[in-house]
Amino acid sequence: xxxxxxxxxxxxxxxxxxxxxxxxxxxxxxxxxxxxxxxxxxxxxxxxxxxxxxxxxxxxxxxxxxxxxxxxxxxxxxxxxxxxxxxxxxxxxxxxxxxxxxxxxxxxxxxxxxxxxxxxxxxxxxxxxxxxxxxxxxxxxxxxxxxxxxxxxxxxxxxxxxxxxxxxxxxxxxxxxxxxxxxxxxxxxxxxxxxxxxxxxxxxxxxxxxxxxxxxxxxxxxxxxxxxxxxxxxxxxxxxxxxxxxxxxxxxxxxxxxxxxxxxxxxxxxxxxxxxxxxxxxxxxxxxxxxx
Numbered sequence: 001x002x003x004x005x006x007x008x009x010x011x012x013x014x015x016x017x018x019x020x021x022x023x024x025x026x027x028x029x030x031x032x033x034x035x036x037x038x039x040x041x042x043x044x045x046x047x048x049x050x051x052x053x054x055x056x057x058x059x060x061x062x063x064x065x066x067x068x069x070x071x072x073x074x075x076x077x078x079x080x081x082x083x084x085x086x087x088x089x090x091x092x093x094x095x096x097x098x099x100x101x102x103x104x105x106x107x108x109x110x111x112x113x114x115x116x117x118x119x120x121x122x123x124x125x126x127x128x129x130x131x132x133x134x135x136x137x138x139x140x141x142x143x144x145x146x147x148x149x150x151x152x153x154x155x156x157x158x159x160x161x162x163x164x165x166x167x168x169x170x171x172x173x174x175x176x177x178x179x180x181x182x183x184x185x186x187x188x189x190x191x192x193x194x195x196x197x198x199x200x201x202x203x204x205x206x207x208x209x210x211x212x213x214x215x216x217x218x219x220x221x222x223x224x225x226x227x228x229x230x231x232x233x234x235x236x237x238x239x240x241x242x243x244x245x246x247x248x249x250x251x252x253x254x255x256x257x258x259x260x261x262x263x264x265x266x267x268x269x270x271x272x273x274x275x276x277x278x279x280x281x282x283x284x285x286x287x288x289x290x291x292x
Contacts, residue, residue: 001041001150003068005029005054010037015058020044020068021051029054044070071146074098076154079142083159085191088134089245092158094120094144099128103146112151113158114140131243137162161187165249168238170289172254177229183215183240183251184222191242196225198253199236215240231255259283 005018012031018039019026025042032038037054044050049069053061076096084090094111103109104122111120111130120130128144142158143151165185173179181196188194194215211231215223223240232255239250261281269275279292 001147003039003041003052004032005037005039005052005066006035007054007066008035010034010054011056013056015056017055017058017061019053019055019061021053026055026058041068041070046070047072069102071100071103072098074144074146074152076142076144076152076156079156079158081192083161083190084132085163085242085245085247086135086137086160087242087245087247088132089243090132090192091129091243092132092142093123094128094130094142094156095126096144096152096154097126098146099123099125099144100146108146108148110145110148110151112141112143112145117145120144132158132160134245135160161190163187163191163240163242163247163249165238165240165247165251168251168253171252172256172285172287172289173227174259175229175231175233175255175257177227177231179227180224181227181238181253182218182222182224183238184219185249186221188223188240189217189221191240191247193243194223195241195244196223197239197241197246198228198231227253227255233257256285257283 016029016031017026018029020042027039027042029037029039047070049067051064052066052068053064055061075098076094078095080093101122109120109122110117113133116133118130118133120128123129137160139157139159142156145151165183167184169182195212196215197212199211211228213225213228215225218224235252235254237250238253240247260283261279263280265278
Protein backbone atom coordinates (compact mmCIF):
# COMPACT_ATOMS: atom_id res chain seq x y z
CA UNK A 1 0.00 0.00 0.00
CA UNK A 2 1.39 3.40 -0.96
CA UNK A 3 1.10 5.56 2.16
CA UNK A 4 1.21 9.34 2.22
CA UNK A 5 3.00 10.56 5.35
CA UNK A 6 2.16 14.15 6.29
CA UNK A 7 4.24 16.24 8.68
CA UNK A 8 6.99 18.83 8.53
CA UNK A 9 10.74 19.14 8.13
CA UNK A 10 11.10 16.58 5.35
CA UNK A 11 14.17 17.03 3.14
CA UNK A 12 14.78 15.28 -0.18
CA UNK A 13 17.40 12.57 0.31
CA UNK A 14 18.38 9.23 -1.24
CA UNK A 15 18.35 7.77 2.29
CA UNK A 16 14.84 8.97 3.18
CA UNK A 17 13.07 6.04 4.87
CA UNK A 18 9.81 5.06 6.61
CA UNK A 19 9.71 2.50 9.40
CA UNK A 20 6.58 0.59 10.38
CA UNK A 21 6.95 -0.55 14.00
CA UNK A 22 7.01 -4.35 14.47
CA UNK A 23 6.57 -4.99 10.76
CA UNK A 24 10.17 -6.14 10.50
CA UNK A 25 11.24 -3.76 7.77
CA UNK A 26 11.69 -0.26 6.45
CA UNK A 27 10.65 1.29 3.17
CA UNK A 28 12.30 3.77 0.84
CA UNK A 29 10.40 7.04 0.95
CA UNK A 30 9.68 9.35 -1.97
CA UNK A 31 9.98 13.05 -1.27
CA UNK A 32 6.91 15.08 -2.25
CA UNK A 33 7.40 18.28 -0.30
CA UNK A 34 8.69 19.48 3.04
CA UNK A 35 5.29 18.51 4.45
CA UNK A 36 4.75 15.16 2.70
CA UNK A 37 6.56 12.00 1.72
CA UNK A 38 5.28 8.68 0.34
CA UNK A 39 6.34 5.12 1.07
CA UNK A 40 5.04 1.62 0.42
CA UNK A 41 4.01 -0.30 3.54
CA UNK A 42 6.27 -3.35 3.97
CA UNK A 43 4.74 -6.81 4.54
CA UNK A 44 3.57 -7.52 8.09
CA UNK A 45 3.38 -10.82 9.96
CA UNK A 46 -0.13 -10.00 11.18
CA UNK A 47 -2.89 -7.43 11.33
CA UNK A 48 -3.01 -4.50 13.73
CA UNK A 49 -1.81 -0.92 14.05
CA UNK A 50 1.85 0.09 13.72
CA UNK A 51 3.64 3.29 14.65
CA UNK A 52 5.17 4.97 11.60
CA UNK A 53 8.39 6.95 11.93
CA UNK A 54 10.68 8.54 9.33
CA UNK A 55 14.39 9.01 8.89
CA UNK A 56 16.42 11.18 6.54
CA UNK A 57 19.64 9.18 6.93
CA UNK A 58 18.24 5.66 7.37
CA UNK A 59 19.55 5.45 10.94
CA UNK A 60 17.89 7.85 13.34
CA UNK A 61 14.09 7.81 13.20
CA UNK A 62 11.90 10.64 14.40
CA UNK A 63 9.50 9.85 17.25
CA UNK A 64 5.90 9.56 16.07
CA UNK A 65 2.41 8.78 17.39
CA UNK A 66 1.01 8.28 13.91
CA UNK A 67 -0.24 4.75 13.22
CA UNK A 68 -0.88 2.65 10.13
CA UNK A 69 -3.35 -0.23 10.44
CA UNK A 70 -2.69 -3.55 8.76
CA UNK A 71 -5.93 -5.34 7.94
CA UNK A 72 -6.49 -8.95 6.84
CA UNK A 73 -6.38 -9.51 3.10
CA UNK A 74 -9.79 -9.10 1.48
CA UNK A 75 -11.20 -11.66 -0.95
CA UNK A 76 -14.54 -11.99 -2.77
CA UNK A 77 -16.14 -15.36 -3.51
CA UNK A 78 -19.64 -14.54 -4.80
CA UNK A 79 -22.50 -12.02 -4.98
CA UNK A 80 -26.27 -12.35 -4.49
CA UNK A 81 -28.29 -11.64 -6.55
CA UNK A 82 -26.13 -12.08 -9.63
CA UNK A 83 -28.08 -9.74 -11.92
CA UNK A 84 -30.12 -6.56 -11.71
CA UNK A 85 -31.38 -3.52 -13.63
CA UNK A 86 -28.83 -1.46 -15.55
CA UNK A 87 -30.34 1.69 -13.99
CA UNK A 88 -28.62 0.71 -10.73
CA UNK A 89 -29.85 0.77 -7.14
CA UNK A 90 -30.02 -3.01 -6.63
CA UNK A 91 -28.78 -4.02 -3.14
CA UNK A 92 -26.18 -6.76 -3.57
CA UNK A 93 -24.72 -8.96 -0.83
CA UNK A 94 -21.01 -9.51 -1.49
CA UNK A 95 -19.63 -12.64 0.17
CA UNK A 96 -15.97 -13.23 0.91
CA UNK A 97 -13.51 -12.67 3.76
CA UNK A 98 -11.51 -9.96 5.47
CA UNK A 99 -14.22 -7.29 5.62
CA UNK A 100 -13.77 -4.75 8.39
CA UNK A 101 -16.23 -2.80 10.55
CA UNK A 102 -13.42 -0.35 11.34
CA UNK A 103 -13.03 0.33 7.62
CA UNK A 104 -16.74 1.13 7.37
CA UNK A 105 -16.47 3.51 10.36
CA UNK A 106 -13.59 5.28 8.62
CA UNK A 107 -15.56 5.56 5.37
CA UNK A 108 -13.04 3.33 3.62
CA UNK A 109 -15.22 0.24 3.04
CA UNK A 110 -16.19 0.50 -0.62
CA UNK A 111 -17.57 -1.59 -3.47
CA UNK A 112 -16.43 -0.87 -6.99
CA UNK A 113 -18.51 -1.72 -10.04
CA UNK A 114 -15.79 -1.74 -12.73
CA UNK A 115 -14.85 1.95 -12.31
CA UNK A 116 -17.56 3.40 -10.04
CA UNK A 117 -17.09 3.14 -6.26
CA UNK A 118 -19.97 3.24 -3.77
CA UNK A 119 -20.06 2.95 0.05
CA UNK A 120 -20.50 -0.57 1.43
CA UNK A 121 -22.44 -1.59 4.54
CA UNK A 122 -20.59 -3.96 6.86
CA UNK A 123 -22.61 -7.08 7.72
CA UNK A 124 -19.90 -9.41 8.99
CA UNK A 125 -16.28 -10.36 8.30
CA UNK A 126 -17.60 -12.46 5.42
CA UNK A 127 -20.35 -10.22 4.00
CA UNK A 128 -20.96 -6.60 2.96
CA UNK A 129 -23.95 -4.97 1.27
CA UNK A 130 -23.75 -2.35 -1.45
CA UNK A 131 -25.98 -0.90 -4.18
CA UNK A 132 -25.20 -1.24 -7.85
CA UNK A 133 -24.45 1.88 -9.84
CA UNK A 134 -25.94 2.79 -13.20
CA UNK A 135 -24.00 1.41 -16.15
CA UNK A 136 -24.38 -0.01 -19.64
CA UNK A 137 -25.99 -3.41 -20.11
CA UNK A 138 -23.52 -6.26 -19.70
CA UNK A 139 -21.22 -7.73 -17.08
CA UNK A 140 -19.34 -5.58 -14.57
CA UNK A 141 -16.61 -6.64 -12.17
CA UNK A 142 -17.31 -6.39 -8.44
CA UNK A 143 -14.42 -5.52 -6.13
CA UNK A 144 -14.13 -4.39 -2.50
CA UNK A 145 -11.69 -2.08 -0.72
CA UNK A 146 -11.09 -1.65 3.02
CA UNK A 147 -8.81 1.39 2.69
CA UNK A 148 -10.49 3.36 -0.08
CA UNK A 149 -7.51 2.92 -2.42
CA UNK A 150 -6.71 -0.72 -3.13
CA UNK A 151 -9.35 -3.14 -4.38
CA UNK A 152 -9.61 -6.89 -4.68
CA UNK A 153 -9.10 -8.47 -8.09
CA UNK A 154 -11.00 -11.74 -7.77
CA UNK A 155 -12.91 -11.46 -11.04
CA UNK A 156 -16.42 -11.85 -9.58
CA UNK A 157 -18.99 -10.39 -11.97
CA UNK A 158 -22.53 -9.00 -11.83
CA UNK A 159 -24.85 -8.82 -14.83
CA UNK A 160 -26.68 -5.58 -15.63
CA UNK A 161 -29.80 -6.10 -17.74
CA UNK A 162 -32.25 -3.79 -19.47
CA UNK A 163 -35.81 -4.32 -18.19
CA UNK A 164 -38.15 -3.41 -21.05
CA UNK A 165 -41.94 -2.98 -20.96
CA UNK A 166 -43.61 -4.32 -24.13
CA UNK A 167 -47.29 -4.56 -23.15
CA UNK A 168 -49.76 -3.16 -20.62
CA UNK A 169 -53.18 -4.84 -20.17
CA UNK A 170 -55.82 -3.48 -19.88
CA UNK A 171 -54.92 -0.14 -21.40
CA UNK A 172 -57.63 1.75 -19.51
CA UNK A 173 -59.44 1.94 -16.17
CA UNK A 174 -61.71 4.24 -14.14
CA UNK A 175 -60.59 7.24 -12.14
CA UNK A 176 -61.80 5.39 -9.04
CA UNK A 177 -58.71 3.17 -9.39
CA UNK A 178 -58.44 -0.50 -8.53
CA UNK A 179 -57.69 -1.77 -12.04
CA UNK A 180 -55.29 -4.73 -12.05
CA UNK A 181 -52.66 -3.94 -14.68
CA UNK A 182 -50.59 -6.74 -16.13
CA UNK A 183 -47.28 -5.42 -17.46
CA UNK A 184 -45.35 -7.69 -19.78
CA UNK A 185 -41.85 -7.28 -21.12
CA UNK A 186 -38.36 -8.68 -21.04
CA UNK A 187 -35.97 -9.03 -18.09
CA UNK A 188 -38.61 -7.72 -15.68
CA UNK A 189 -38.01 -10.76 -13.49
CA UNK A 190 -34.42 -9.54 -13.01
CA UNK A 191 -35.58 -6.36 -11.26
CA UNK A 192 -36.66 -6.80 -7.64
CA UNK A 193 -38.66 -4.65 -5.18
CA UNK A 194 -40.59 -3.08 -8.04
CA UNK A 195 -43.27 -0.39 -7.91
CA UNK A 196 -45.55 1.21 -10.47
CA UNK A 197 -45.83 5.00 -10.53
CA UNK A 198 -48.67 6.62 -12.44
CA UNK A 199 -48.24 10.09 -13.91
CA UNK A 200 -45.19 12.29 -14.38
CA UNK A 201 -45.23 13.74 -10.88
CA UNK A 202 -42.29 14.64 -8.70
CA UNK A 203 -44.00 13.33 -5.58
CA UNK A 204 -45.86 10.17 -4.68
CA UNK A 205 -49.35 11.62 -4.27
CA UNK A 206 -51.80 13.76 -6.17
CA UNK A 207 -54.56 15.60 -4.27
CA UNK A 208 -54.03 13.27 -1.33
CA UNK A 209 -54.05 10.08 -3.41
CA UNK A 210 -51.08 7.73 -3.58
CA UNK A 211 -49.94 7.35 -7.21
CA UNK A 212 -47.43 4.61 -6.49
CA UNK A 213 -48.29 0.97 -5.90
CA UNK A 214 -46.28 -2.18 -5.25
CA UNK A 215 -45.78 -4.51 -8.21
CA UNK A 216 -45.89 -8.28 -7.86
CA UNK A 217 -44.38 -10.89 -10.16
CA UNK A 218 -46.67 -12.40 -12.78
CA UNK A 219 -45.56 -15.29 -14.91
CA UNK A 220 -41.99 -15.79 -16.04
CA UNK A 221 -41.36 -12.19 -17.02
CA UNK A 222 -44.15 -9.83 -16.01
CA UNK A 223 -45.53 -7.84 -13.09
CA UNK A 224 -48.95 -6.74 -11.84
CA UNK A 225 -50.01 -3.62 -9.98
CA UNK A 226 -53.19 -1.72 -9.09
CA UNK A 227 -54.09 1.64 -10.58
CA UNK A 228 -54.56 4.25 -7.84
CA UNK A 229 -57.59 6.47 -7.28
CA UNK A 230 -57.51 10.20 -7.97
CA UNK A 231 -55.72 10.32 -11.32
CA UNK A 232 -56.88 12.92 -13.84
CA UNK A 233 -59.00 11.69 -16.73
CA UNK A 234 -56.89 11.11 -19.83
CA UNK A 235 -53.65 9.41 -20.72
CA UNK A 236 -51.07 8.96 -17.96
CA UNK A 237 -47.62 7.43 -17.93
CA UNK A 238 -46.86 4.22 -16.05
CA UNK A 239 -43.29 4.02 -14.78
CA UNK A 240 -41.66 1.02 -13.18
CA UNK A 241 -39.00 1.42 -10.51
CA UNK A 242 -36.71 -1.05 -8.81
CA UNK A 243 -35.49 -0.22 -5.29
CA UNK A 244 -36.65 3.36 -5.89
CA UNK A 245 -34.70 3.81 -9.14
CA UNK A 246 -36.85 4.45 -12.22
CA UNK A 247 -36.40 2.05 -15.11
CA UNK A 248 -35.93 3.57 -18.55
CA UNK A 249 -38.87 1.71 -20.03
CA UNK A 250 -42.55 2.32 -19.25
CA UNK A 251 -46.01 2.51 -20.78
CA UNK A 252 -49.24 4.51 -20.93
CA UNK A 253 -52.64 4.01 -19.30
CA UNK A 254 -55.91 5.76 -20.08
CA UNK A 255 -57.97 6.93 -17.10
CA UNK A 256 -61.64 7.36 -17.95
CA UNK A 257 -64.29 9.22 -15.99
CA UNK A 258 -67.04 7.56 -14.05
CA UNK A 259 -69.61 5.82 -16.23
CA UNK A 260 -73.21 6.15 -15.09
CA UNK A 261 -76.17 4.06 -16.22
CA UNK A 262 -79.57 5.81 -16.13
CA UNK A 263 -81.88 3.41 -17.98
CA UNK A 264 -82.24 0.34 -20.22
CA UNK A 265 -84.24 0.06 -23.47
CA UNK A 266 -85.98 -2.39 -23.37
CA UNK A 267 -85.79 -3.18 -19.67
CA UNK A 268 -87.09 -6.78 -20.03
CA UNK A 269 -86.59 -9.84 -22.27
CA UNK A 270 -86.91 -13.65 -22.46
CA UNK A 271 -84.88 -15.99 -20.25
CA UNK A 272 -83.27 -17.44 -23.39
CA UNK A 273 -81.30 -14.24 -23.66
CA UNK A 274 -80.22 -12.54 -26.88
CA UNK A 275 -82.24 -9.36 -26.37
CA UNK A 276 -80.36 -6.36 -27.69
CA UNK A 277 -80.44 -3.83 -24.87
CA UNK A 278 -79.73 -0.13 -25.19
CA UNK A 279 -77.87 1.17 -22.16
CA UNK A 280 -78.35 4.89 -21.61
CA UNK A 281 -76.17 6.97 -19.36
CA UNK A 282 -73.02 9.10 -19.49
CA UNK A 283 -69.26 8.83 -19.56
CA UNK A 284 -69.09 6.01 -22.14
CA UNK A 285 -65.93 5.86 -24.26
CA UNK A 286 -65.47 3.79 -27.43
CA UNK A 287 -63.24 0.84 -26.69
CA UNK A 288 -62.64 -2.71 -27.92
CA UNK A 289 -62.89 -3.83 -24.28
CA UNK A 290 -66.24 -2.15 -23.59
CA UNK A 291 -68.42 -4.67 -21.72
CA UNK A 292 -71.84 -5.02 -20.05
